[in-house]
Amino acid sequence: MEQHTLPLILVINDDGxxxxxxxxxxxxxxxxxxxxxxxxxxxxxGKSHAxxxxxxxxxxxxxxxxxxxxxxxxxxxxxAFKVASCDILKGQKVDLLLSGxxxxxxxxxxxxxxxxxxxxxxxxxxxxxxxxxxxxxNNGHSDFEPYKMFxxxxxxxxxxxxxxxxxxxxxxIPPVAKEEILGYKITRQAMNHWHEELEMRTDPIGRPYYWLxxxxxxxxxxxxxxxxxxxNNYISVQPVQVDMTAYHYMDKLKMWGL
Amino acid sequence: MEQHTLPLILVINDDGxxxxxxxxxxxxxxxxxxxxxxxxxxxxxGKSHAxxxxxxxxxxxxxxxxxxxxxxxxxxxxxAFKVASCDILKGQKVDLLLSGxxxxxxxxxxxxxxxxxxxxxxxxxxxxxxxxxxxxxNNGHSDFEPYKMFxxxxxxxxxxxxxxxxxxxxxxIPPVAKEEILGYKITRQAMNHWHEELEMRTDPIGRPYYWLxxxxxxxxxxxxxxxxxxxNNYISVQPVQVDMTAYHYMDKLKMWGL
Numbered sequence: 163m164e165q166h167t168l169p170l171i172l173v174i175n176d177d178g179x180x181x182x183x184x185x186x187x188x189x190x191x192x193x194x195x196x197x198x199x200x201x202x203x204x205x206x207x208g209k210s211h212a213x214x215x216x217x218x219x220x221x222x223x224x225x226x227x228x229x230x231x232x233x234x235x236x237x238x239x240x241x242a243f244k245v246a247s248c249d250i251l252k253g254q255k256v257d258l259l260l261s262g263x264x265x266x267x268x269x270x271x272x273x274x275x276x277x278x279x280x281x282x283x284x285x286x287x288x289x290x291x292x293x294x295x296x297x298x299x300n301n302g303h304s305d306f307e308p309y310k311m312f313x314x315x316x317x318x319x320x321x322x323x324x325x326x327x328x329x330x331x332x333x334x335i336p337p338v339a340k341e342e343i344l345g346y347k348i349t350r351q352a353m354n355h356w357h358e359e360l361e362m363r364t365d366p367i368g369r370p371y372y373w374l375x376x377x378x379x380x381x382x383x384x385x386x387x388x389x390x391x392x393x394n395n396y397i398s399v400q401p402v403q404v405d406m407t408a409y410h411y412m413d414k415l416k417m418w419g420l
Numbered sequence: 421m422e423q424h425t426l427p428l429i430l431v432i433n434d435d436g437x438x439x440x441x442x443x444x445x446x447x448x449x450x451x452x453x454x455x456x457x458x459x460x461x462x463x464x465x466g467k468s469h470a471x472x473x474x475x476x477x478x479x480x481x482x483x484x485x486x487x488x489x490x491x492x493x494x495x496x497x498x499x500a501f502k503v504a505s506c507d508i509l510k511g512q513k514v515d516l517l518l519s520g521x522x523x524x525x526x527x528x529x530x531x532x533x534x535x536x537x538x539x540x541x542x543x544x545x546x547x548x549x550x551x552x553x554x555x556x557x558n559n560g561h562s563d564f565e566p567y568k569m570f571x572x573x574x575x576x577x578x579x580x581x582x583x584x585x586x587x588x589x590x591x592x593i594p595p596v597a598k599e600e601i602l603g604y605k606i607t608r609q610a611m612n613h614w615h616e617e618l619e620m621r622t623d624p625i626g627r628p629y630y631w632l633x634x635x636x637x638x639x640x641x642x643x644x645x646x647x648x649x650x651x652n653n654y655i656s657v658q659p660v661q662v663d664m665t666a667y668h669y670m671d672k673l674k675m676w677g678l
Contacts (some may be wrong), residue, residue: 211468211532212496218629219618238470240533244632248618271545273664274469275498287529287613316678323676328611329666346678350665353586355545360506363476371476374502401673403666406531407608408587408659415659418581420574420604 168229169195169257169321172285174242176206176264176277177302179224179234183263186306187295188230190313191260194321196229200246202277203234207266211280212238221245239277243284258321259285262295262333263306263313269298269334269388269398270352270378279332279402286330286404293320293330298392299337308340312397316346328405334388334398347396352387354379426487427453427515427579430543432500434464434522434535435560437482437492441521444564445553446488448571449518452579454487458504460535461492465524469538470496479503497535501542516579517543520553520591521564521571527556527592527646527656528610528636537590537660544588544662551578551588556650557595566598570655574604586663592646592656605654610645612637 171191175184179201191197200221214237221242225232233250235242239261247256264278273279278294285292295313297304316333325331332351336343358376365371384390391398429449433442437459449455458479472495479500483490491508493500497519505514522536531537536552543550553571555562574591583589590609594601616634623629642648649656 205474208471208473209468210470210538212470213466213468213533213632215466215632216463218621218631220627220629241632244616245618245630248616248632249630271662274541274545274662275471280468283532287532319676319678326669329669348670348674348678350667350670351663353663358502358506360477360503369478371478372503372507373476374471374473374499374506399673399678401666401669402664403669404529404532405609405611406660406664408661409608410661411584411587411659412606412608415606415657418577420577420606420657 170254171195171197171258171260172246172251172256173197173199174239174259174261174281175201176209176239178202178204179232181265182304182306183265183297186310187260187263187313190310190317192229193314194317195257198251199232200235200242200250202239202242203236206238206277208275209238209277210275211240211283214238214241219245239281240284243281247288256290259290259292264296265302265304266296266300267298267334267392268294268296268332269392270354271356272378273332273351282330283402283404289327291320291325293333295333297335297337309335316399328403329401332400332402334392336392336395338395342395343397344395346399347391349388349391349398349400350386351400352382352384352389354381354389428512429453429455429516429518430504430509430514431455431457432497432517432519432539433459434467434497436460436462437490439523440562440564441523441555444568445518445521445571448568448575450487451572452575453515456509457490458493458500458508460497460500461494464496464535466533467496467535468533469498469541472496472499477503497539498542501539505546514548517548517550522554523560523562524554524558525556525592525650526552526554526590527650528612529614530636531590531609540588541660541662547585549578549583551591553591555593555595567593574657587659587661590658590660592650594650594653596653600653601655602653604657605649607646607649607656607658608644609658610640610642610647612639612647
């Protein structure tokens with residue numbers, strides 16, 4: 163008798179295992195298969211693709227019910243992926259990796275600082291169809307309920323259409339009422355960069371320390387970008403590649419005379 | 421009377437300000453302009469594009485001579501860039517960013533874990549011509565002296581030819597005797613991924629902890645890759661782009677029906 167096994171879905175994030183966003187994503191994911199959550203024990207925002215190999219890692223299981231196991235890793239989102247694939251899910255084929263829902267936008271150059279998207283890129287490098295979701299609202303108490311139907315829809319279409327092995331998705335949702343969302347836009351990464359400020363303060367024993375803050379610029383005025391889409395109430399769906407080679411410059415570089 | 425000012429060159433790395441590699445790179449850089457070194461206070465290997473905004477940053481100057489200032493930042497390589505541009509070099513135009521020389525290869529997917537290359541990508545995002553150098557030898561005591569002439573040559577050609585604003589360079593040097601190096605190859609990023617292992621140990625009070633280690637696979641057999649070049653005694657010069665959009669998949673994604 164043929165056995166039908168449900169797809170195995172790995173859920174990760176960078177806001178930590180207790181964030182509202184990953185709970186909402188997990189609820190949607192459970193409609194599509196057996197879900198295993200392996201996420202950082204606390205916020206790892208802005209940790210990008212960092213990995214931990216100079217210090218030991220620890221992890222432990224926190225929850226177990228039919229079709230759902232939850233683990234927390236004392237490390238980065240990419241550490242969480244590696245612990246999942248090397249140990250927790252060792253020898254099992256992961257059919258889908260979902261990351262998020264991030265509390266805050268991952269459009270434009272935020273993509274490269276994002277731990278949420280680093281987990282997605284790591285999945286893609288390992289041949290797993292991978293999608294990252296972000297709600298463009300930094301509020302830690304956001305209500306993700308209204309956006310779950312869009313997340314469902316994207317997962318549904320991704321499973322039906324199959325992402326190629328070298329492409330993953332960066333989905334950004336505008337933080338507006340569900341009925342104000344105008345639909346999906348397939349976008350490119352806006353070429354804006356962060357404008358930082360460093361605020362000096364003085365500690366109780368008189369030594370300076372600095373807080374890094376900033377805002378994303380709006381240098382790129384294109385109407386085909388992820389930034390434009392989110393600002394204009396569309397859900398941005400950006401295909402992301404893991405090959406960073408600048409092919410368009412190879413011929414010119416060959417002419418440098420090196 | 422016209423004033424000729426020397427180019428301003430920012431030198432960063434991820435192995436920390438005291439590493440041999442950054443000292444060698446600084447010596448070469450000083451032939452081309454006024455050098456400011458702003459580097460992490462200790463090793464930040466594998467920290468990728470991580471930034472510090474949930475904790476304060478600190479930094480201090482450690483050395484000052486004519487044409488050379490050295491600062492150490494208690495943070496990641498990208499933090500070092502941000503401290504340099506927001507404070508140390510505030511209002512000054514950086515003409516060139518050099519990162520490295522990394523103790524270890526940054527070919528293939530190592531590029532995305534690398535703090536050395538993250539500083540380069542950050543420079544590029546900010547419109548600065550940026551080059552990362554790595555010696556494919558993890559030995560912390562490598563002798564960089566034999567490779568300085570190649571670093572000189574690449575900087576010379578980069579300054580003469582001018583990198584476009586959206587492209588930076590990832591240079592990897594094979595760890596062989598100078599006379600065995602066969603020349604430069606313009607390469608693409610090999611599509612190999614890391615195969616990790618997680619080794620469990622038990623701490624003195626009986627709790628498990630894990631060491632993450634691994635090796636880079638050789639799935640990509642192409643002879644036009646950075647990996648192939650370094651393994652065959654060529655210096656790999658890879659043009660890297662900061663736009664991660666998978667343009668080749670946009671039309672297909674539009675046909676998903678979202």
